[in-house]
Amino acid sequence: MTHAIRFERTGGPDVLSFQEIALKAPGDGEVRVRHTAVGVNFIDIYHRTGLYKVPLPSGLGLEAAGVVESVGAGVTRFREGDRVAYASGPIGAYSEAHNIVANRAVKIPDGVGDDVAAAILLKGLTAHYLLRRTYKVEPGTTILFHAAAGGVGMIAIQWARSLGATIIGTVGSDNKVELARRLGCHHVIVSSRENIAGRVREITGGKGVPVVYDSVGRDTFMATLDSLSPLGMFVSFGNASGPVPPFDGALLAQKGSLYFTRPTLANYVTTPEELDTAAGELFDLVARNVIRKSEPKRFPLAQAAEAHQALESRQTTGSLVLIPG
Ligand SMILES: NC(=O)c1ccc[n+]([C@@H]2O[C@H](COP(=O)([O-])OP(=O)(O)OC[C@H]3O[C@@H](n4cnc5c(N)ncnc54)[C@H](OP(=O)(O)O)[C@@H]3O)[C@@H](O)[C@H]2O)c1
Missing domain, CATH: 3.90.180.10 (Medium-chain alcohol dehydrogenases, catalytic domain)
Structure with a gap:
């Protein structure tokens, strides 16, 4: 039993x-x-x-x-x-x-350790496909990543930093700011008291960012759209605050011919080879202390x-x- x-x-x-x-x-x-x-x-x-x-x-x-x-x-x-x-x-x-x-x-x-493996595998495989496959982060890419101090966020921010990205992270409260900075965020926006898109425009000199990784969903939907530069990619990978509202595709045109994707890990890891490659990269970064x-x-x-x-x-x-x- x-x-x-x-x-x-x-x-x-x-x-x-x-x-x-x-x-x-x-x-x-x-x-x-x-x-x-x-x-x-x-x-x-x-x-x-x-x-x-x-x-x-x-x-x-x-x-x-x-x-x-x-x-x-x-x-x-x-x-x-x-x-x-x-x-x-x-x-x-x-x-x-x-x-x-x-x-x-x-x-x-x-x-x-087993506890570390259980803590990072699903979240790390997610960070891997988001940053390496859904929208390839290159040195110099500026990204906006919501919930930067969360489980996926903690791994993704360190990973993105190692790829040479400039990182704007959001957190829900002031007590998470310090951690988000230590993880590698260059700029931290406190979503409960700051205007996310306004701050992103300020930080990027009005341009916006080419990609937003959004797992918050309903509460950040408009802010994410308004933070993207023309032809930017909205990566909607979760709904911590509830699902994104149904929307008209014309909204993507209006906001700058944007791309919208709703990815899920199961579609990115479909074979043992894909699993071994992604997990191998993750564990290697952990072994090298790039992801602490x-x-x-x-x-x-x-x-x-x-x-x-x-x-x-x-x-x-x-x-x-x-x-x-
Ligand atoms: N599509 C995929 O393949 C995939 C795979 C793994 C995870 N995910 C998604 O990634 C996200 C992160 O997953 P996780 O397990 O690592 O969780 P987590 O980030 O540790 O926790 C969720 C975070 O979302 C933020 N949040 C904002 N509004 C919220 C609300 N109304 N209620 C609760 N949380 C809210 C909170 O951070 P702040 O307080 O700092 O805002 C919270 O800490 C989830 O949305 C999950 O569904 C997707």
Whole structure:
């Protein structure tokens, strides 16, 4: 028997409960991972609230690290005892153990702890595709990155800095400014008391920026549009404040023939080769201290609801992990 966080109806953090579950032997192509650390991601909140629909009752979570406990038929990628991490479905990572598709996991290199792997894999793979593929950041590119002190933000800002970008980051409150600067932001805008687009125009001498990475959604939609230079790219990759409103394509013409994309990690990492390349780059930057391994905030697995409460109330910076008891 093993334990997992489950929920029977959508709602607030209180719908989450810690339950005993039965876990089958891993199927063909699967491995069973005994978790040592579980990554908390904002998408888990979208699943819990029903913004993204999942069949109920359900487990929760897409990311964890741990040790391969048993191997299903046909798996050659891993053996029992390997330290691995993963950042994709099937949903159910908020658990002591989980069966996952072996091709969707990676070995954790020596020198990277399980808690760090669980804290950075999903967010780091996201930062990788955003900065290296969706809009290629080059030396001298000026970018606007919202929620710069958050989990994805913390990795993306350091990564963008290493690529030679000039970085404007937004944070929700004054107490996150110092961290955003330390991560590598050249300019920090406090979204709760400053006019984001106005400040971006000021900083860029009226030009605007060629790309905005926006995971806040509803609350920053207009500010993002108004911060872009002509032909700029609006990268809408999340909805922490709610989904962006439906809009007329003509708005993109009006604001300067802009491009709008709504990317998701699952479309950028579709093969084990893509996963290994992106994770390899991420772990290499961590090994070289380009991305510093800041301590994730830890919660006991059974207290996942508290982790959600902290994340959605904008109290946190960096990553959160759940530790099985
Ligand atoms: N599309 C993809 O492939 C992909 C993959 C991973 C993550 N994401 C998205 O990336 C974003 C960051 O994920 P994360 O797990 O690292 O979370 P996070 O950034 O640690 O937390 C979200 C942050 O968003 C900001 N925010 C602004 N308005 C908010 C509101 N009304 N409610 C809550 N937060 C608000 C807060 O920072 P401030 O208080 O500083 O504003 C908060 O800390 C999420 O939107 C997530 O869905 C997308």
